[in-house]
Every structure is written in C-alpha cells, then in structure tokens.
Amino acid sequence: MEIDCxxxxxxxxxxIDNELDTETQSIVNLHLKECYNCxxxxxQLTYSISQLKILKNIDIPNNNLDLSSSIISxxxxxIPQKSYKKTLNLKYIAASIIVIGLSLFIIFYNQQTKHxxxxxxxxxxxxxxxxxxxxxxxxxxxxxxxxxDLDTFTDEN
Amino acid sequence: MNFDENLLIKACQANNDLKSFERLVKIHxxxxxxxxxxxxxxxxDLEDMIQDVFIKxxxxxxxxxxxxxxxTWLCSIAINLCKxxxxxxxxxxxxIISIDDKEFDMIPDNTSFNxxxxxxxxxxxxSVLKVVKELPYNQQIxxxxxxxxxxxxxDISKICNCPVGTVKSRLFNARKALKDxxxxxxx
Numbered sequence: 001m002e003i004d005c006x007x008x009x010x011x012x013x014x015x016i017d018n019e020l021d022t023e024t025q026s027i028v029n030l031h032l033k034e035c036y037n038c039x040x041x042x043x044q045l046t047y048s049i050s051q052l053k054i055l056k057n058i059d060i061p062n063n064n065l066d067l068s069s070s071i072i073s074x075x076x077x078x079i080p081q082k083s084y085k086k087t088l089n090l091k092y093i094a095a096s097i098i099v100i101g102l103s104l105f106i107i108f109y110n111q112q113t114k115h116x117x118x119x120x121x122x123x124x125x126x127x128x129x130x131x132x133x134x135x136x137x138x139x140x141x142x143x144x145x146x147x148x149d150l151d152t153f154t155d156e157n
Numbered sequence: 158m159n160f161d162e163n164l165l166i167k168a169c170q171a172n173n174d175l176k177s178f179e180r181l182v183k184i185h186x187x188x189x190x191x192x193x194x195x196x197x198x199x200x201x202d203l204e205d206m207i208q209d210v211f212i213k214x215x216x217x218x219x220x221x222x223x224x225x226x227x228x229t230w231l232c233s234i235a236i237n238l239c240k241x242x243x244x245x246x247x248x249x250x251x252x253i254i255s256i257d258d259k260e261f262d263m264i265p266d267n268t269s270f271n272x273x274x275x276x277x278x279x280x281x282x283x284s285v286l287k288v289v290k291e292l293p294y295n296q297q298i299x300x301x302x303x304x305x306x307x308x309x310x311x312d313i314s315k316i317c318n319c320p321v322g323t324v325k326s327r328l329f330n331a332r333k334a335l336k337d338x339x340x341x342x343x344x
Contacts, residue, residue, distance in 0.1 A: 013329040017303075019310060045332055048339040051285050052304040058282050060194045061203065068182040071211045072175055079216065 003031050008038050012045055162227060169218045178218075182211050185231055188306070192232050195286070195301045196239045198246055206242065210235045225315045229308065233316040236298060243294060284342045288335060296331035303328055 008031050014020050015028050032039055162184065168177035186207060193206050213234050214221075221230050289297055298317060302308040303324075310328075314321045 010329060013332050014325060017310075019325070044336045044340060048332060048336045049304050051281075051339045051342060052289070052300060052335070054278075054282055054285055055195060055289070055301070055305045058195070058286070060190055061200055063187065063190060065204075066183065067186055067204065067207055067211075068179045071182050071208050072179045074208060075175065075178075075212055075215055078212070 003027065005031075005035060005038055008032075008035070009041055012038070012042050015042070016045060016049065163223075166218070166221065166223075166227060169215070170221070173215075173218075178211075178215055181227070185228055186211075188228055189231055189235050192301070192306060193235050193239060195289075195305065196236070196297060197242055198290075202242065206235070206238055209238055213238070225312060229312045229315055232302070232306075232308070232312075233318070236316055240294070281342055285339065288338045288342065291338075292331050292334060296327050296334070299324055299327040300331040300335070 008028055011020060011024065011028055015025065018025075020028065032042065162181070165177040165181050168174040169181070189210050190203065190207055193210070194200065194203055197203065197206060210231060214231055217234075221227065225233075289300060292300065295317070299313060302313045302316065303310070308316070310321050310324050313324045317324065
C-alpha cells in the first residue's frame with residue numbers, strides 16, 4: 001500500500017518524539033523504508049533538534065547566583081506576613097475558646113442532669129416507702145391509725 | 158515531585174512558611190532561570206523576572222493542587238510573565254542582538270580550554286537562539302520547553318493552557334520552520 005508523503009511528513013515530528021501510536025508508527029516505518037524524500041526530511045528534522053539541544057548547555061548569566069535570600073526578604077517586605085499570622089492566631093484563639101466553652105457546657109450539663117436524676121430517684125424511693133407503709137397498714141387492719149388520726153384532728157379542732 | 162518537596166509545599170500552603178519556600182526557591186531557581194533566559198528579549202530583566210516568578214508563586218501557592226509537578230507550575234508562571242513582558246516590550250529584536258553580543262562570551266574556567274572551539278560553540282549557540290527567536294512566540298515556547306528543557310507534551314499543554322494537539326502542531330510548525338534555517342548553522 002502506497003502512502004502519500006504529504007500524509008507522512010506531518011507525523012515525523014511526533015515520530016521523532018515517540019508520540020505516535022504503534023499502528024501509525026509502523027505505517028511511518030514502512031513508508032520510510034521506501035521513501036528517500038521522507039527519510040531526508042526525517043534526517044533534517046533530527047539534525048535541527050540536535051542543534052536545538054545545544055541551547056541546553058548555554059551559558060546563562062549568574063547561573064550560580066542564589067536569589068533565595070533576596071526573594072525571601074522581598075516577600076517579607078512586600079507581603080504582609082504579620083497580619084496573616086495575626087489573623088491565623090486569632091482564628092486559633094477563637095476556635096480554642098469555642099472548644100473550651102463547649103467542653104465546659106457539656107461537663108456542667110452532665111452534672112446537672114446527674115443531680116436532677118438523683119433527686120428524682122430519692123423522691124421515687126420516698127414515695128415507694130410511703131406506699132409500702134400505707135399498704136402494710138391497710139393489710140394489717142390496724143384501725144388505731146385511723147382513730148389516732150381522727151382523734152388528733154378532733155382535738156385540734 | 159519528591160516527598161521532601163511535597164512536604165515543603167504543604168508547609169507553605171498551610172502557614173505560608175517562608176523557610177520551606179526558601180528551600181523551594183533554592184531547588185527550582187536554576188530551571189526557572191534557564192527557561193526565562195531563553196524566552197525573554199532582554200537579559201537585564203532576568204533577575205527581576207526570576208524574583209517576580211517566585212513572589213507570584215508564593216502569593217498563589219494555595220492554588221497549586223499538585224496536578225502537575227511544581228517545576229511545571231513555576232514554568233507556567235514564568236511563561237505568563239515572559240508573555241506580558243514581551244507585550245510591553247516593542248524593542249524585542251534590538252534586544253536580541255544585545256543579548257548575543259554581551260552574554261554569550263563568558264569564558265569557562267577549565268584547563269582544557271580551546272579558544273577556537275569555544276568561539277565556534279558560542280557562535281553556534283548565538284545563531285541557534287537567534288533563529289529560534291525569529292519564530293512566533295508560541296512556537297518558541299513549544300520548542301524551548303520540549304527540545305531544550307525536556308518538558309513533555311502534557312506539561313507544555315498545562316504550562317501554555319492549551320490542548321496537547323495544539324502543542325503538537327506548534328512544535329511541528331516550529332521544527333518545520335527551523336529545519337531549513339538550522340541546516341546552515343554548523344556545529
């Protein structure tokens with residue numbers, strides 16, 4: 001199958017970079033074996049890329065000059081660091097106050113609930129005692145209780 | 158991105174830690190310098206441009222999400238600053254000539270120094286960079302980042318904020334344009 005060179009040459013750049021899928025790459029390979037013009041085109045492209053690589057080692061002025069300290073001092077000077085830290089600190093303080101407040105609230109709330117439940121329990125016990133006493137009096141048919149009560153009432157009036 | 162670098166970035170993002178940022182500057186300043194130098198018209202602006210890149214990076218470090226390497230992210234900032242600089246600078250071509258004459262003649266400090274060979278190499282570097290700088294700016298970026306600085310297509314697409322297909326076509330057009338011109342430049 002013969003392929004038009006105009007379809008192959010646009011692919012040569014990616015071919016050099018191994019960016020073509022395997023199927024396209026094999027088509028280009030087959031074409032290159034037969035086509036002198038495309039081989040020439042490929043060689044020229046490869047050569048120009050190798051020339052570009054020369055720029056990799058180009059001498060750059062002050063390449064070893066460490067700019068880090070001057071950059072940091074410029075940042076410290078120009079960007080308001082302290083206000084940022086202040087805001088950050090305020091945020092932490094506010095969060096801490098909320099957490100402590102919530103903890104105290106939970107502790108006091110628990111204690112209050114415990115206290116109330118103790119009182120309720122005591123009331124329940126007292127009521128139960130009264131009920132037991134009353135029940136045992138009724139069961140024993142002790143009339144003195146009524147008469148005594150009645151007498152007391154009568155005397156007072 | 159290695160583990161240490163990741164920790165440094167996290168420290169900067171969490172509480173703008175300047176010590177961590179200083180270490181990041183130390184790690185990446187040479188790469189940033191190399192990219193800017195090859196893409197700006199005037200080397201006198203080089204130091205200022207590097208400072209601007211890192212200051213902008215520091216101010217926006219919370220926007221770095223780790224979707225690319227930190228170096229790629231820094232280069233995208235550098236490229237944007239270079240573009241802005243070029244838009245502001247109408248004396249581009251005049252300045253290229255001044256770069257070539259002034260900056261390419263730094264003599265290496267080694268004993269096997271061969272003046273003739275050195276002069277030839279400098280001449281080649283000068284010619285190659287001059288030819289590259291005649292390309293449309295987007296093609297210059299593609300060629301410098303890919304063929305000189307070894308960034309991948311994906312990285313360049315992130316740096317230039319364009320699809321990978323656009324990077325491929327810019328690279329193809331740039332190489333096509335350079336092909337004939339660079340044949341004349343002897344190594």
